[in-house]
Amino acid sequence: MASNLSKMAYDEILKKIVAGEYRQGQLLTEDKLCKELNMSRTPVREALRVLESEGVIKKVNRSYTVIYVTAKEVEFLYEVRIPLEITASGLAAERATEQDIQEMERVLRDVEGETFKENPDPAKLAELNGYFHDILARASGNPFLQSYLREVRLKLRIVRVTLFTSFDRRLDELREHKEIFNAVKARDSSRAREVMSEHERNVLEYLRNRVFPILLQRS
Amino acid sequence: MASNLSKMAYDEILKKIVAGEYRQGQLLTEDKLCKELNMSRTPVREALRVLESEGVIKKVNRSYTVIYVTAKEVEFLYEVRIPLEITASGLAAERATEQDIQEMERVLRDVEGETFKENPDPAKLAELNGYFHDILARASGNPFLQSYLREVRLKLRIVRVTLFTSFDRRLDELREHKEIFNAVKARDSSRAREVMSEHERNVLEYLRNRVFPILLQRS
């Protein structure tokens, strides 16, 4: 096998950042990562360079730290995310394959199952809702759009706002995602854009009202 | 000094790709780059990883090649670029500093000078017009938006469509950029979005009519 240590290092470090094991602002020294990942500095350094270029970590003095994602950064990320999601939604309505549509349908069924369980799992809901947006981006058929949306959503996951929205808004999320899906399935591009636009604005509104106060408290 | 060899490698390789010295599809082997840049493989490898993560080069089998940017990719890039430029334009109207506005004004004067010279230099025009878009993105105040727009424009430069548009459309470019600038200076966000939208659509239309036929011929 010998599957790329460099890629493994990237995946592992990113996983730990997203999982909150490496916290915002945390110093990532090469030696420590080498020991944790049980490999030499070369693949670790390459992984760090890539993570830096994706904007997930950044240099402070000479070493890397996990980026801080405060309320201000979340606002900035949504300024980018909203037009991109709208674009993706419109294009998906035009280009989604039958398989894309089936996958979206299946994810929505899974979300529905989790939503109406006795004790819905926020992490599970966040994962499934994230997966919905992933498929939609892929269904746009535009690899650049897909890649940029992935990066934006990645940064949002660092601050873990998704956990809040996916749980507290779970009924609205499900309904809104269904509306987006229906527009895509109906090949109605302009409606897909419209409902996505409304969805994203609702999420941002929720974040401003319910999540930012908590974030501000912490920073 | 000892300024980062790794960063130097990144800058140099990118420069050569954009300058067309390393052509689309060209194989970039580490040894060759090491000899050309007169450094060891370590910094070269790191630079290559970053360029890959930015999507400027990509792995084919085990080694890297400069990405191919065909008419299809240009269409995809504009699908992303247009909403981002519109967003940036609107935000710039709200947030541009006095210094941003002065810089844009100065660039437009330079463009005007080059445009009405006896023999306008396409490379110079492309550089100045690119600079205009750079300042506008920065004036949006959103670092993520700025970074994504940089990447998109970078990929477009690989295929060098900018050289065509900046020269053949130089009178229109100047007028349209002035309109964008005037809207930004007047702090009229929705007009800024509108004129940017029209500008980008005009450029894309020009590319489809005049440049894609040539691109398709080559591939």
Add this chain to the structure above:
DNA sequence: ATCATTTGAACTGTATACATTATGGTATAT
């Protein structure tokens, strides 16, 4: 006691040696 200086430890930056894998050519067998 405080501040400057020096020294050493810790970390990153770079080069190089070693390991592994892919590829192309050649030789041999059918």
Add this chain to the structure above:
DNA sequence: ATATACCATAATGTATACAGTTCAAATGAT
């Protein structure tokens, strides 16, 4: 003549050694 197997070569993947820099702690002077 063609196909297959094997070997050599060249490239990438990884580890490690070495160099240089930074930062902090300890030491010494005022």
